Amino acid sequence: MAKKAKKAPKNPVKKTAKKSAKGGAEKKDGRSNPRSWSKDDVKQLKTLIKQNTPTRLIAMKLKRTEASVRWRVHSEGLSLRPTNRSPRD
Template identity: 55%
Template sequence: MTKSERNSGEDWSDDDVAQLKKLAAENTPTRVIGLKLGRTEDAVYAKASELGISLKPTNQSPYG
């Protein structure tokens, strides 16, 4: 499996940040967020941390 490098090294646009916030609020896994935004998981973690966005899953029952 290859990593998407589409936006690697580029600045985050306002649309990227808005989508990051939306996906994080929907409990989307970090890996999926990275794929949707064309960023690495590390880049997603770094930007979320910079913006104070939690990527921890919330309200998830272990029983589905």
């Protein structure tokens, strides 16, 4: 006869979501909850876009990812393309 395998005892302690350094709760798959965009964040984003700041630098200044910056720019109907300026300006 085959021996029955013993089951490991269940862990009574439930695992909870860890708090990330940003203050949002981290999900089990490693992603964090997105931070909402405040009016000041959007205002600063528009200012940085007008100054032709690179996307990576905008993301660093706003403490967000490049993807979230690109998504917000698109949802606001803005463009990250640099404005064409004549060489004499």
